[in-house]
Amino acid sequence: MIHIVIPVFNRKEFTRACLDSLNRQTNQDFKVIIVDDGSTDGTDEMLRIEYPEVDVLRGDGNLFWTAGVNLGIRHALKQGADKIMTMNNDVVVDERMIEQMYKWHAKKPEALIGALELDAENGKPIFGGERLNWISGSTQQILEIIPEPERRGLHAVTHLPGRGLFIPRAVFEKIGLFDEDRFPHYIADFDYTHTARRAGFELYVNYDAKILTYPEASGDRENRRNKSLKNYYKHLFDIKGGGNLRDFTRFTFKNCPKPYIPFYLANGYTRRLLGYLVK
Known part of the structure; x- marks a missing residue:
């Protein structure tokens, strides 16, 4: 079963x-x-x-x-x-x-x-x-x-x-x-x-x-609805943050093919840093 x-x-x-x-x-x-x-x-x-x-x-x-x-x-x-x-x-x-x-x-x-x-x-x-x-x-x-x-x-x-x-x-x-x-x-x-x-x-x-x-x-959606500097920080660094930069960086180095790592990191950081503000 x-x-x-x-x-x-x-x-x-x-x-x-x-x-x-x-x-x-x-x-x-x-x-x-x-x-x-x-x-x-x-x-x-x-x-x-x-x-x-x-x-x-x-x-x-x-x-x-x-x-x-x-x-x-x-x-x-x-x-x-x-x-x-x-x-x-x-x-x-x-x-x-x-x-x-x-x-x-x-x-x-x-x-x-x-x-x-x-x-x-x-x-x-x-x-x-x-x-x-x-x-x-x-x-x-x-x-x-x-x-x-x-x-x-x-x-x-x-x-x-x-x-x-x-x-x-x-x-x-x-x-x-x-x-x-x-x-x-x-x-x-x-x-x-x-x-x-x-x-x-x-x-x-x-x-x-x-x-x-x-x-x-979802907790991240709630975070995005109530935008503030505190929530922006949580979005990027909290363990439950949807844009957690630490986890994204770890994910990239573990999974992304090495030649593409700089491109994927640059795109990902941009999306996370700016996405919270525009969505």
């Missing part, structure tokens, strides 16, 4: 909606592992009373995304899991999502597979994967080049986000877990999938497996 690892910190209503959507899946061949990193809003009690079937692991509030996910993955691997999915708690899963992941995993048994992301407010597709150009620092949005009638099945990408990310055990056996030392929160998923791709694994977005998200609910 698929072991689904979900790190959480507070926001119990998001967690409840996520788990309820999983309970409505047409294929119930999965196990949920929640990593609760010190929630103080009653998440622990809710999980114990309403979802006793869920495995709950606990942190002290200092795990952040990457260490939390790794804790859940280690737990799953010890249980003999051969299929793992990482998921954020602010996700509502389409009822056929697990069914469609199994379908395409059978055809691509060693591929990492992501999901098509829809806006939970209006149901419109908002993310269908990207292909990165190291020289320009730009990403080609797959949704922009695929006509709507062809938005089905698998589409190859260069990296994948961690929300609804299917990973076969063979990947962990070859490249290990997520890099929590270099990337404690953001970019860890992109780093991991780039690493997997270099190791020979294929990456796809599965347009038949859909998840619904709340883009405006």
Whole structure:
């Protein structure tokens, strides 16, 4: 079965909606592992009373995304899991999502597979994967080049986000877990999938497996809405900052082909320094 690892910190209503959507899946061949990193809003009690079937692991509030996910993955691997999915708690899963992941995993048994992301407010597709150009620092949005009638099945990408990310055990056996030392929160998923791709694994977005998200609910979006010098600093240097310069620099030196590093750094720094001000 698929072991689904979900790190959480507070926001119990998001967690409840996520788990309820999983309970409505047409294929119930999965196990949920929640990593609760010190929630103080009653998440622990809710999980114990309403979802006793869920495995709950606990942190002290200092795990952040990457260490939390790794804790859940280690737990799953010890249980003999051969299929793992990482998921954020602010996700509502389409009822056929697990069914469609199994379908395409059978055809691509060693591929990492992501999901098509829809806006939970209006149901419109908002993310269908990207292909990165190291020289320009730009990403080609797959949704922009695929006509709507062809938005089905698998589409190859260069990296994948961690929300609804299917990973076969063979990947962990070859490249290990997520890099929590270099990337404690953001970019860890992109780093991991780039690493997997270099190791020979294929990456796809599965347009038949859909998840619904709340883009405006992310901490970085909130930071951008309330612009200030303090928030600008957090955007660039905080562990949860969407433009974290340290993590971006580490990501570049670890993943970018050496001849393109100066171009990618220059473009990336410019986007991060100016993007906060204009968006």
